[in-house]
Amino acid sequence: NKKHFEHFESFGMSDNSKLTFDVENLEGEFGSVLSSRKIHTVKRIPKDTRFMFHTVSGKIVPREIITIPIISGKEIIAIISLASIRSYSKESSLLIRKVLDTLTARIEGVLAYHKMQSFAKRLEYQNSELEAQKTEMSAQSSELMVQNRELEMQKIQLSESSRLKTNFLSNMSHELRTPLNSVIA
Numbered sequence: 001n002k003k004h005f006e007h008f009e010s011f012g013m014s015d016n017s018k019l020t021f022d023v024e025n026l027e028g029e030f031g032s033v034l035s036s037r038k039i040h041t042v043k044r045i046p047k048d049t050r051f052m053f054h055t056v057s058g059k060i061v062p063r064e065i066i067t068i069p070i071i072s073g074k075e076i077i078a079i080i081s082l083a084s085i086r087s088y089s090k091e092s093s094l095l096i097r098k099v100l101d102t103l104t105a106r107i108e109g110v111l112a113y114h115k116m117q118s119f120a121k122r123l124e125y126q127n128s129e130l131e132a133q134k135t136e137m138s139a140q141s142s143e144l145m146v147q148n149r150e151l152e153m154q155k156i157q158l159s160e161s162s163r164l165k166t167n168f169l170s171n172m173s174h175e176l177r178t179p180l181n182s183v184i185a
Contacts, residue, residue: 003022003024004020004022005020005030005079006020007020008078030067030079030081032067033067033068033069033076033079034069034076034079037069037071037076038069039066039067039068039069039093039096039097039100040066040067041064041065041066041067041088041093042064042065042066042067043063043064043087045061045062045063045064045065047061049061049062053083060085061085062083062084062085063084063085063086063087064083064084064086064087064088065081065082065083065084066081066082066084066088066093066096067079067080067081067082068080068081068082068096068100068103070103070104070107070108071104072104072108077107077108077111078107078111080103080107082096
């Protein structure tokens with residue numbers, strides 16, 4: 001809905017650091033990137049930060065965090081945050097800036113792929129629903145055909161009984177009229 005950023009992937013972050021955040025509030029390190037739309041570096045991170053990473057050797061506090069906005073068209077579609085236990089060198093920062101276009105294209109591809117998977121799942125669900133409806137309609141059609149055959153048989157029986165009734169009445173009328181005409185004469 002483009003009103004919230006949701007956690008996508010991370011390594012070692014605690015669960016409370018993976019919470020969804022509102023775009024309008026411009027929270028924390030992400031807020032500065034959202035407002036400036038530029039790469040932002042956080043240095044001198046205090047020891048009591050919420051950005052604690054769990055590793056095999058225990059919890060670590062990053063020394064620097066570089067936050068990179070991924071901009072597609074005129075909107076930020078993703079934010080990548082890289083934490084390091086050492087300070088980033090100028091070469092590292094330069095490399096990040098140089099690969100930003102490639103990174104943006106790859107992120108767009110990943111998001112498009114996830115969107116396609118979502119559409120595929122939705123289509124698969126709709127197809128299964130349509131298949132169930134088709135089966136149900138086929139069953140109803142078969143049932144209606146059976147009912148039509150029964151109605152056709154009843155129609156034939158009714159027309160036969162109507163023909164027999166008409167024949168009986170005409171014969172009875174003839175049989176009664178002949179003796180009555182004799183009696184009247």
